Amino acid sequence: MTEPAVADRSAGERVPAIEAVDVSRTYQLDGVSVAALRGVSLTVQPGDYLALVGPSGSGKSTLMHLLGGLDRPTGGRLVIGGRDVNALAPPEMATLRNETIGFVFQAFHLLPRTSAVENVALPLVYRGVSARQRRERAAAMLGRVGLGHRLDHRPNQMSGGEQQRVAIARALVTEPTVLLADEPTGNLDSVTGAAVLELLEQLNAESGVALVMVTHDQEVAARAHRRITMRDGVVVADSADPSSAHDRPPSVDHGRPATLVSAPSAEPRSASGSGPGHPSGGSGGAAGATGRLPHDGGTA
């Protein structure tokens, strides 16, 4: 699944943001082993925009948790930000998450009774950033998601779309390499959802943060540059690597992989070699290819 490194601007070598090799995850439930993931291999490159789709129970949430360093595989090798997860103790995992991963959840998961700017600043607390700097950076990040005027509002004073924007700002305030979004539009109406999606895509294009999105929504998935379809704990289709569907043939049900053929841009993005830390960069020509720069605020 190595993307064809087209124009290797940055000296050719590209460190994958996340690399999973034959990763499996088995749960022990009342003494019975349940395999949620059965040998998944996947590489996320900086700047990627990929969608993880599949029916519930397919293992996509489990994979998401593994990719985000919230959980550990019971088999295989998982390397996040150049570090082998199996070699890390829980505190080191926490630091790894703080430094490399941003999470956006379906239910927003904002702290109640806490202002937008403090919610966004939360990850910086665990990084030991001073209160003043935290507020500055959080405020700047809120400005980038179009909420510069809502700094001191609390979650219950904001619409769903605004809350999810706060969550996105929180995920990105640490300048992570990967943004993991679990059904980010799942709790939003279609108009608001579309605006949030556009914001995510814009941030992906501008800052080069890899965007990994778990979704049920085929329309949403169709916008990703790469779609990975899961079923029964294995990847059954990967739009970037059609051969990946070989492992285990999808059992009965629908031949869903076929529907994915209609994906618009299977062409791999030559993911900004500029790397993270240049938010307004957009230097990569490919970034412009998304062509969507929402500035409508999208407050529904």
Added chain:
Amino acid sequence: MRVAEAWRVALDALRANRLRSALTMLGVIIGVASVVLLVAIGTGTKQKVEQQVEGLGSNLLLVVPGRIEVGNAPVVSPLTLKDVDAVTRVVGDPDRVAVTVASGATARAGARSDFTTVQGVLETTPAVFTRSLARGRYLTGTDVDTSRRVAVLGDSVARALFPDRDPLGQQVALAGVRFRVIGVFAPLGQSLGVDRDDEVHVPVTAAQRLWGTQRVDGIAVKAPDRERIDELGERIVAELNRRHPDTEFSAVTQQQILGVLGDILGVLTGVLAAIAGISLLVGGVGVSNIMLVSVRERTREIGLRKAVGARPRDIGVQFLLEAVLLTTIGGLTGMALGVGTAMLVDALSPIPAAITWWSLALAFGVSAVVGIVFGVVPAQRAGRLDPVVALRTE
């Protein structure tokens, strides 16, 4: 996470659930307040008793038959006035020797009566013990030598028998025998619940005749100086042992009495504090309980914090601080309440109460420790929560 930040988060969490925090603290407040109050009462009582024992007069030596120990039954005294003369020879100064032979008796004056303690004494009593008169005069040597039936009344007795007239010169019947009132003591107040003004002094000779006895219950000696008080005691005991080989005698000083009383009251204070400590412990269990509820309630918050980079220790410290904050705020409030109540008790009731710095320091320290002890388990539980499970919790 910085400590200042952790404090802020803990404080915010307590504020978010004001009523619950307050009720949880209440357990600690009551515990600490009762520790402070009961220790204050114990200390106050001890101080007051010590003052009173010292107020008996300085360099006092009490000589009694038997051994002065807690739990020993009193011994019938073999002492007589002849023994008193022998002791006086040892001491060398009759003004420094006082005696007592005491018994309960009903005092009557007209239609009024009062059950009181009649003390047969020598004229030296006011000099040996520190006693002063409000009215009239005390007994004289002649009164004693001639067994004159004269009496000096304690303040309570005087009030009971002569509520509306001057007792001086009046007749009082003690155990049916008439005495003339020649003086009234200045009031002394209460000591350990005993009314020290409930007594009547008569000449020892008259008392002996009243009860048909030769006995003297005890001898008190005012030593000329503190240095030789023990030696004097030994000489007196030796002389009495020579005269009464069958009986043991003890000579005790105020210091020894203070020591014994101090021990008893110290134990009493300790027991009171321990009982109050149990309520503090119960308060601690309440804190533990509410922290477990808090951890469960905020499972999602914990999951989120972990997702954005909180280490298990960060979460643990946050919840531990919350528990410690609950108990220390409760502890400080309890201290204020305890001190306030103690001051009220001291001012408005006959029970003395004295605040000591160590009881405050102890109460505060214990409440902080209670927070740590009872906060650790919930904090560990929070720190160990699996972020995946925590985030899924609704």
